[in-house]
Amino acid sequence: MAELKVIVFQLKDEEYAIPVQQVRSIEKIQHITRVPRVPKYVKGVINLRGVVTPIIDLRMRFGLEEAEFSDHTRVIIVALDDMEVGLIVDAANDVVDISTEAIEPPPEVVDTSTAEYINGVVKIGKRLFILLNLEKVLKTEKG
Amino acid sequence: MDMNQYLEVFIDESKEHLQTINEQLLELEKNPDDVSIVNEIFRSAHTLKGMSATMGFEDLANLTHQMENVLDGIRNGKIAVTPELLDVIFRAVDDLEAMVVSIAEGGDGKRDVTAVVAQLKQIEKGEVVVAPQKSNAIQEQTYDEFEYTILKQSAEQGFHSYEVSVKLRSDCLLKAARVFMIFEVIEQIGEVIKSVPSVEMLEAEQFDDQFVVTVVTKVSQDELQKRIMKVSEVEEVNVQPVDLHRSENTVEQKEEQKEEQKEETKTVEQTVEKKQEAQEEKQTGKQVSNKTIRVNIERLDILMNLFEELVIDRGRLEQISRELNNPELHETVERMSRISGDLQNIILNMRMVPVETVFNRFPRMVRQLARDLGKKINLEIIGAETELDRTVIDEIGDPLVHLLRNAIDHGIETPDVRRAKGKPEEGTVKLKAYHSGNHVFIEIEDDGAGISREKVLRKAISKGIISEQNAANLTDKQVYELIFASGFSTADKVSDISGRGVGLDVVKSTIESLGGSVSIDSEEGVGSVFSIQLPLTLSIISVMLVEIQKEKYAIPLSSIIETAIVKKEDILHAHNQKVIDFRGKVVPLLFLKDIFEVPVVKEEDDFLSVVMVRKGEKMAGLVVDSFIGQQEVVLKSLGNYLTSVFAISGATILGDGQVALIIDCNALIK
Numbered sequence: 001m002a003e004l005k006v007i008v009f010q011l012k013d014e015e016y017a018i019p020v021q022q023v024r025s026i027e028k029i030q031h032i033t034r035v036p037r038v039p040k041y042v043k044g045v046i047n048l049r050g051v052v053t054p055i056i057d058l059r060m061r062f063g064l065e066e067a068e069f070s071d072h073t074r075v076i077i078v079a080l081d082d083m084e085v086g087l088i089v090d091a092a093n094d095v096v097d098i099s100t101e102a103i104e105p106p107p108e109v110v111d112t113s114t115a116e117y118i119n120g121v122v123k124i125g126k127r128l129f130i131l132l133n134l135e136k137v138l139k140t141e142k143g
Numbered sequence: 144m145d146m147n148q149y150l151e152v153f154i155d156e157s158k159e160h161l162q163t164i165n166e167q168l169l170e171l172e173k174n175p176d177d178v179s180i181v182n183e184i185f186r187s188a189h190t191l192k193g194m195s196a197t198m199g200f201e202d203l204a205n206l207t208h209q210m211e212n213v214l215d216g217i218r219n220g221k222i223a224v225t226p227e228l229l230d231v232i233f234r235a236v237d238d239l240e241a242m243v244v245s246i247a248e249g250g251d252g253k254r255d256v257t258a259v260v261a262q263l264k265q266i267e268k269g270e271v272v273v274a275p276q277k278s279n280a281i282q283e284q285t286y287d288e289f290e291y292t293i294l295k296q297s298a299e300q301g302f303h304s305y306e307v308s309v310k311l312r313s314d315c316l317l318k319a320a321r322v323f324m325i326f327e328v329i330e331q332i333g334e335v336i337k338s339v340p341s342v343e344m345l346e347a348e349q350f351d352d353q354f355v356v357t358v359v360t361k362v363s364q365d366e367l368q369k370r371i372m373k374v375s376e377v378e379e380v381n382v383q384p385v386d387l388h389r390s391e392n393t394v395e396q397k398e399e400q401k402e403e404q405k406e407e408t409k410t411v412e413q414t415v416e417k418k419q420e421a422q423e424e425k426q427t428g429k430q431v432s433n434k435t436i437r438v439n440i441e442r443l444d445i446l447m448n449l450f451e452e453l454v455i456d457r458g459r460l461e462q463i464s465r466e467l468n469n470p471e472l473h474e475t476v477e478r479m480s481r482i483s484g485d486l487q488n489i490i491l492n493m494r495m496v497p498v499e500t501v502f503n504r505f506p507r508m509v510r511q512l513a514r515d516l517g518k519k520i521n522l523e524i525i526g527a528e529t530e531l532d533r534t535v536i537d538e539i540g541d542p543l544v545h546l547l548r549n550a551i552d553h554g555i556e557t558p559d560v561r562r563a564k565g566k567p568e569e570g571t572v573k574l575k576a577y578h579s580g581n582h583v584f585i586e587i588e589d590d591g592a593g594i595s596r597e598k599v600l601r602k603a604i605s606k607g608i609i610s611e612q613n614a615a616n617l618t619d620k621q622v623y624e625l626i627f628a629s630g631f632s633t634a635d636k637v638s639d640i641s642g643r644g645v646g647l648d649v650v651k652s653t654i655e656s657l658g659g660s661v662s663i664d665s666e667e668g669v670g671s672v673f674s675i676q677l678p679l680t681l682s683i684i685s686v687m688l689v690e691i692q693k694e695k696y697a698i699p700l701s702s703i704i705e706t707a708i709v710k711k712e713d714i715l716h717a718h719n720q721k722v723i724d725f726r727g728k729v730v731p732l733l734f735l736k737d738i739f740e741v742p743v744v745k746e747e748d749d750f751l752s753v754v755m756v757r758k759g760e761k762m763a764g765l766v767v768d769s770f771i772g773q774q775e776v777v778l779k780s781l782g783n784y785l786t787s788v789f790a791i792s793g794a795t796i797l798g799d800g801q802v803a804l805i806i807d808c809n810a811l812i813k
Binding site for chain 2: 036037038045049050053082084138
């Protein structure tokens with residue numbers, strides 16, 4: 001039985017999960033420099049220990065309403081291929097081991113706007129984790 | 144033996160040797176009678192041959208070997224140095240280079256070299272005799288009675304006796320140490336009975352580069368040789384079994400021999416001294432070679448990044464120290480600031496590479512071009528030690544090649560034309576590099592025909608680059624600039640040397656993309672100077688920090704002409720575009736807060752802060768809210784996620800740790 005370690009984070013009412021391999025670090029929110037003329041969900045860039053790192057507001061990426069940053073707001077720095085990007089989430093909750101067999105395909109009822117960013121869902125006890133498809137999230141829409 | 148670990152060293156060293164050969168061949172062409180140059184080439188070729196044979200690159204070794212034979216002929220005065228002969232050798236070197244490149248790229252280094260080899264052979268034979276073999280036959284060993292007895296007894300006990308002739312590399316530095324290592328190797332497997340010169344002399348480095356030891360051992364001839372070859376800087380090992388019969392005879396002649404040997408050692412000592420003197424002389428004449436290590440540029444980038452973090456924290460510390468007003472803390476922070484300042488200079492300097500790395504391939508190219516075009520050209524290189532950032536060095540090669548080709552093809556006239564004009568037949572092309580302020584200048588100067596204003600204008604008009612009315616008003620400089628326009632070629636005849644006019648505009652744009660500029664100065668009939676101005680480094684640039692509402696942006700100083708405060712009522716309108724009259728010129732105004740969609744929080748006042756920027760001849764005024772000041776910043780990319788942001792060329796991290804975006808003025812001016 002293959003185990004998968006995932007980082008669990010909160011976005012609105014749902015809990016999402018990303019495999020730890022894709023996560024570089026979790027940061028508190030810091031000053032973001034706005035970058036002009038980029039998609040709305042790209043909040044700008046931050047100075048991540050000397051590296052200029054772009055930041056995406058995941059709520060806006062999923063078409064959810066914007067929220068004020070709170071003490072719980074975190075930036076999850078993820079890496080995909082040669083890109084490093086920060087994702088703004090409401091809170092980073094947990095690190096959880098899940099078994100790959102427990103992953104189910106995304107249910108039809110899930111909101112269509114977010115459906116394409118989802119790899120599947122996992123239910124552990126009473127909690128339901130939505131597995132994020134990072135590639136889709138980071139894909140820049142042309143035009 | 145696993146060769147892979149040596150492959151990189153092999154490739155590096157081969158390239159160095161080939162470079163030496165190239166340089167020395169050019170020297171040789173100038174001084175065909177200088178045997179020391181031939182020796183230099185021979186040495187490099189010989190080492191190359193040895194290395195490639197060891198690494199198993201047969202073609203490489205064969206070709207080098209053939210070249211060596213020809214060189215040997217030259218050295219011994221059997222073959223005369225002619226340009227034709229050098230052509231063949233150069234071709235051979237080209238082939239060698241191609242093979243090394245192929246090996247470096249993971250290929251097998253194989254190449255069809257039969258044509259060149261045949262040519263070399265022809266030269267070798269055609270002139271006179273085959274070059275005589277180098278006299279590296281082993282010196283005959285003689286043994287006294289005592290030694291002879293030992294040898295005999297060992298033979299009876301099943302030991303083998305060998306005479307081992309070892310030749311060290313001529314550039315071997317610590318010969319005594321090598322001898323010691325060789326003896327140690329031998330003593331692990333056998334015993335040294337005798338050595339010539341004596342062990343004492345060997346230890347005192349009183350020998351040329353060759354010595355012979357007699358060894359009794361149980362291992363085979365081959366193994367003995369292999370073991371000794373493993374000691375580095377050993378060029379050649381020759382193992383021969385001791386001929387006991389011959390030795391027997393010699394014992395009888397030992398009295399005479401002894402006398403002779405004494406004589407011999409004397410002469411040896413003398414020659415050694417002479418040699419050392421000669422070597423010292425040579426060394427002072429040679430360039431001082433610094434000890435260096437190779438470091439991956441990525442590591443330097445990481446170092447730089449870490450250092451920048453330090454700088455940011457330093458900024459914070461300075462602020463805290465000011466607030467706390469504690470003299471001790473203050474002092475410490477100040478010291479730290481100074482040290483980190485020095486550190487920054489060192490780190491930046493580490494990325495600097497002398498332009499020599501680009502320049503040193505030009506003499507060959509120029510020679511070839513000159514021969515192809517039937518011109519006589521002397522290339523002078525000045526300031527090859529001038530240093531530039533690695534990233535700039537990597538980009539500057541092609542533009543320089545182009546400008547040089549241009550100077551040789553279009554600039555320098557053919558010998559008969561030059562003679563008719565009363566100029567020396569040989570044209571001079573000067574390639575000059577020097578530092579000035581925060582820039583490096585590279586100039587390509589020729590004493591050729593210069594640029595003809597009329598010709599350029601005629602061409603430009605016929606190509607539709609400018610109109611006839613405009614042409615009359617242009618200054619000479621502006622006319623020369625026209626040859627950088629795309630689709631321009633002044634040579635009456637298109638040659639394959641400097642292309643079809645697709646080049647110079649590319650040259651200009653490449654240099655501009657590096658943050659540099661190129662200008663031309665010329666006098667018809669006297670010559671032209673192409674001058675390239677480059678920033679010292681691409682990673683650190685001078686910027687002007689400005690504020691737009693609450694956001695900070697950086698504008699590269701290289702595009703800024705000046706700053707100005709403009710009254711609102713001075714703004715004019717033309718074609719829906721706000722413009723101002725700036726020193727008699729109509730300059731369009733660009734409101735950055737609109738272009739960058741900056742959230743408005745402040746009211747506009749009656750005065751506008753304008754940064755005047757330019758791109759080539761075009762100008763624009765960037766309207767900002769306030770000027771913060773000039774600063775040196777580290778250029779950073781926005782990462783791979785945000786690849787093409789409009790009018791933003793990168794970002795930088797300010798002292799307070801925040802990111803400021805760098806404005807790309809070239810994108811703003813159309």
